[in-house]
Amino acid sequence: MIAIIDYGVGNLFSLQSSFAAIGQEAVVTSDPEIIAKADRLILPGVGAFEDAAKKLRDSGMADVIKCEAAAGKPLMGICLGMQLLLEKSYEYGEHEGLGLISGNVRPIADVIDKDLKIPHIGWNRLIVKRQSPLFKYLSDGDCVYFVHSYYAADCDKAVTAVAEYSAELTASVERDNVYGCQFHPEKSGGVGLKILKAFCEI
């Protein structure tokens, strides 16, 4: 069973449906007992970093997630959920993340050409930098769906894939049993479902 962690951020209907579509039971929950029983965890998230990080801490989910991740349970952060795995965010100030993967969240505007649009929205190609178990069903040129104005910087060796948007923007990160996708696998058609399937097989 997969636990999709509910800490009051965003709509989790599509995410839950996409697991159902690949025959996996996924529960939206904030119950530490259910999270402890789950085989895998998903940390979703949309919106602003500061607000989400605060909700994670206030709900007690931050400690639960850190504890489960330290015990080796596969954990995947999606979009803002991925950014929350990092150490710090510079979105409207300076805010602390979970620190499970080294790196910082910075504005896309810092690195892309001035005439490009922000957010980075739409389908972009995944450029694999390092093999990941998440990519085992993917083919060259596969596209995934992005919507974001901030990106994961300074992740160094944790980066497994990037997307080209005049600069290389981190698309996915990984450290041991902790995974993160900047894109939305639940909105990335068949390719996204393959990534979720691969996560369920880790």
Next chain:
Amino acid sequence: MITKRIIPCLDVKNGRVVKGVNFEGLNDVASPVELAQYYSSCGADELVFYDITASAEGRALFTDILTETARRVFIPLTVGGGINTVEDFDRVLKCGADKVSVNSGAIRNPELIYQAAKRYGDQCVVISADVKREDGEFRVYAKGGRENTGMEAISWIRACVDNGAGEVVLNSIDTDGVKGGFDLEMLEAVSNAVSVPVIASGGAGKIEDFITLFKTLPKVDAGLAASIFHFGEVKISDLKAAMTKAGIPTRV
């Protein structure tokens, strides 16, 4: 490189797709859920569901259909039609919509875009504008293109973006239904005026119209159409193959 998006638009009335269609392998051509699945499998990058129902029953049916579609189709869904309040945003987002498009609702209530963007984020709010030439100027029309608001279109669209609209759907009334190609002049004026994605709508009749659009106006991000996809005049798979061949960044 971000790819150019191809977006079929489904008009839904009383739970059925309006403008009957005929596709091989599709049992119920008027079922929005089946049609959405079909388009998704053909390579559509996104879907727009437009609710043209007026009754409360029809509206309830629409949200049921939206839920069922979001359960089975895993590409971005935009919902429009009858969006007048922040509560309307809430209603469709809960059913699995990713973006909500406002048209007459934003004309009636100029605060709507700001309020919705503040609550759900800019990326969630799409301004859909019906625009027509009037004495050499672009004018905004309301109520499905039936009512001239008298407002100048470019400045109005820019104001919507300033208020938080994260995307613009520009529907040219002048080219809509003519099938002679997109309204390049109008699209150029709008895409030069805003820094958010612009989606071209109205006028596509054949594959070449999309190629011309993306080649002539690299700033335009997506092409939207309805009947030419529904009637099979343009197959999305053929369109995407042609775009790839023409060197346009395309998701295949």
